[in-house]
Amino acid sequence: MASLFTTKAMMSHHHVLSSTRLTTLYSDNSINDQQIKTKSQASHRLFARRISGAARAVINSPMPPPVPEIEKLEGERRCHVAWTSVQQEKWEGELTLQGKIPTWLNGTYLRNGPGLWNIGDHDFRHLFDGYSTLVKLQFDGGRVFAGHRLLESDAYKAAKKHNRLCYREFSETPKPAIRNSFKNPFSGIGEILRLFSGESLTDNANTGVIRLGDGRVMCLTETQKGSILVDHETLETIGKFEYDDGLSDHMIQSAHPIVTETEMWTLIPDLVKPGYRVVRMEAGSNRREVVGRVKCRSGSWGPGWVHSFAVTENYVVVPEMPLRYSVKNLLRAEPTPLYKFEWCPQDGAFLHVMSKLTGEVVASVEVPAYVTFHFINAYEDEDENGATVIIADCCEHNADTRILDMLRLHTLRSSHGQDVLPDARIGRFRIPLDGSKYGRLETAVEAEKHGRAMDMCSINPLHLGQKYRYVYACGAQRPCNFPNALSKVDIVEKKVKNWHEHGMIPSEPFFVPRPGAIHEDDGVVISLVSEGNGGSFAILLDGSSFEEIARATFPYGLPYGLHGCWIPKH
Numbered sequence: 001m002a003s004l005f006t007t008k009a010m011m012s013h014h015h016v017l018s019s020t021r022l023t024t025l026y027s028d029n030s031i032n033d034q035q036i037k038t039k040s041q042a043s044h045r046l047f048a049r050r051i052s053g054a055a056r057a058v059i060n061s062p063m064p065p066p067v068p069e070i071e072k073l074e075g076e077r078r079c080h081v082a083w084t085s086v087q088q089e090k091w092e093g094e095l096t097l098q099g100k101i102p103t104w105l106n107g108t109y110l111r112n113g114p115g116l117w118n119i120g121d122h123d124f125r126h127l128f129d130g131y132s133t134l135v136k137l138q139f140d141g142g143r144v145f146a147g148h149r150l151l152e153s154d155a156y157k158a159a160k161k162h163n164r165l166c167y168r169e170f171s172e173t174p175k176p177a178i179r180n181s182f183k184n185p186f187s188g189i190g191e192i193l194r195l196f197s198g199e200s201l202t203d204n205a206n207t208g209v210i211r212l213g214d215g216r217v218m219c220l221t222e223t224q225k226g227s228i229l230v231d232h233e234t235l236e237t238i239g240k241f242e243y244d245d246g247l248s249d250h251m252i253q254s255a256h257p258i259v260t261e262t263e264m265w266t267l268i269p270d271l272v273k274p275g276y277r278v279v280r281m282e283a284g285s286n287r288r289e290v291v292g293r294v295k296c297r298s299g300s301w302g303p304g305w306v307h308s309f310a311v312t313e314n315y316v317v318v319p320e321m322p323l324r325y326s327v328k329n330l331l332r333a334e335p336t337p338l339y340k341f342e343w344c345p346q347d348g349a350f351l352h353v354m355s356k357l358t359g360e361v362v363a364s365v366e367v368p369a370y371v372t373f374h375f376i377n378a379y380e381d382e383d384e385n386g387a388t389v390i391i392a393d394c395c396e397h398n399a400d401t402r403i404l405d406m407l408r409l410h411t412l413r414s415s416h417g418q419d420v421l422p423d424a425r426i427g428r429f430r431i432p433l434d435g436s437k438y439g440r441l442e443t444a445v446e447a448e449k450h451g452r453a454m455d456m457c458s459i460n461p462l463h464l465g466q467k468y469r470y471v472y473a474c475g476a477q478r479p480c481n482f483p484n485a486l487s488k489v490d491i492v493e494k495k496v497k498n499w500h501e502h503g504m505i506p507s508e509p510f511f512v513p514r515p516g517a518i519h520e521d522d523g524v525v526i527s528l529v530s531e532g533n534g535g536s537f538a539i540l541l542d543g544s545s546f547e548e549i550a551r552a553t554f555p556y557g558l559p560y561g562l563h564g565c566w567i568p569k570h
């Protein structure tokens with residue numbers, strides 16, 4: 001391999017650079033250090049003025065990023081690399097490896113997430129605002145080739161071109177005056193139209209990445225226009241996923257479709273007549289068919305927020321959280337502590353169950369108030385009388401909405417050592433299908449065992465919608481302000497194994513089953529870890545023992561990321 005930095009060497013660069021704007025690394029091995037410096041600095045200056053256009057390719061040979069002008073250092077300075085914008089548009093190279101990669105592990109792990117939190121001189125407010133940054137780990141014959149690249153969404157391209165925010169992100173709204181010069185003349189009505197036609201909404205698909213049954217790989221966020229196809233080898237943006245079904249008028253979608261080899265299920269919330277369309281798309285198709293519609297039970301103006309949902313073999317479980325889309329907050333330029341949402345526990349919390357076959361809503365129960373981003377899994381079970389009951393598990397934040405505001409970048413960057421992360425648990429819903437009015441919500445496993453943090457979960461995908469035993473998720477070693485551990489939770493035996501190292505922030509532990517495995521936990525868990533000293537590495541844990549098998553070190557620090565997928569090598 002050409003000239004990879006040692007982690008240590010890169011670390012010192014990282015520290016100098018931790019607050020600079022995005023720049024470019026060079027791959028041209030023929031140029032000398034002085035040329036590199038001059039070229040890089042020129043590029044950086046250009047970038048500081050306006051984010052440069054196409055970044056220069058970097059293959060196998062990362063060079064030190066330019067030294068920033070001191071007066072430009074701000075905001076992100078000295079904060080954990082997890083909350084520091086990625087320093088270059090793209091990078092690719094082989095990672096240095098400790099340990100041994102299992103010989104059966106051949107394929108690509110892709111992770112999406114918001115990796116760039118500033119544009120021009122403007123620093124973004126919330127974790128979810130950042131521009132999508134894809135990271136890949138290609139496992140090939142025991143070696144690990146890795147890379148990252150920013151997604152070329154319209155929102156990111158416009159921001160680069162105009163050096164300012166041009167679309168509405170999760171918490172950020174472009175200033176009217178700025179939009180004025182960017183596009184249409186501003187007017188209150190015009191602005192509302194631009195919002196409700198979806199024109200001003202972001203397509204920054206920074207939340208997750210999925211492999212459809214036909215092999216296409218798609219990045220996603222909660223706006224429908226934020227469904228973007230990518231090449232999983234080069235990480236290049238291919239283009240928008242064009243839905244061919246007339247359902248895109250509804251603008252928003254669940255960020256977490258459920259995908260199998262044959263189909264994809266997702267939810268499309270309806271902001272006008274509060275409810276959700278449950279839709280299904282065959283592998284190979286771009287057309288979603290509406291299987292059924294759930295009408296919201298509460299009298300509130302907006303439907304409950306649906307970041308994710310769950311399926312069993314025969315049913316779709318549709319959550320209606322008391323944290324609801326708020327038209328009032330959608331129209332506000334300045335964010336509220338709950339952003340586009342409002343908390344309406346007085347209007348009730350519900351779960352609906354729809355038959356996958358008929359689209360009929362077969363149960364609609366009231367449950368205790370809850371707050372969740374992520375459903376873990378669901379399955380059909382029998383109660384003590386032999387009647388069918390749906391079990392649905394989620395990462396539940398004890399009905400405490402503070403978690404949303406805890407993910408503000410300022411909070412993530414500035415709380416050092418205080419135990420400020422609100423408690424979370426595995427919430428287990430029991431939904432009877434016998435017409436009962438109420439469902440139950442319990443704590444599946446004593447939350448203390450995983451440090452009272454619980455989010456960013458995965459399971460063995462072969463157990464999707466089936467009875468299952470193991471949850472892999474981010475837990476905590478307290479005190480902390482963010483989940484800083486990896487946890488394997490045995491929800492049957494109610495035991496937990498944790499992995500934690502001081503100063504590390506691991507992202508979603510992603511389980512890949514060993515081909516031919518019999519045991520549910522026979523496989524590996526992959527997580528990308530941002531280190532307290534500014535570096536980063538990919539860790540592989542044994543799915544069963546939860547012991548470290550291998551660690552592959554990046555020559556630079558990666559920011560935190562959200563969700564991933566596995567693309568097996570054919």
Ligand SMILES: CC(=O)/C=C/C=C(C)/C=C/C1=C(C)CCCC1(C)C
Nearest residue numbers: 128168169170206207221222252340
């Ligand atoms: C990163 C993540 O998990 C969630 C991202 C959510 C986004 C980008 C939500 C965007 C929205 C708007 C820009 C306005 C309309 C409502 C809403 C879908 C929340």
Ligand SMILES: CC(/C=C/C=O)=C\C=C\C=O
Nearest residue numbers: 207373453454455483562
């Ligand atoms: C990272 C996160 C919550 C962590 C709290 O414990 C939620 C991410 C949600 C979007 O995918």
Ligand SMILES: [Fe+2]
Nearest residue numbers: 207255307373
């Ligand atoms: Fe998510």
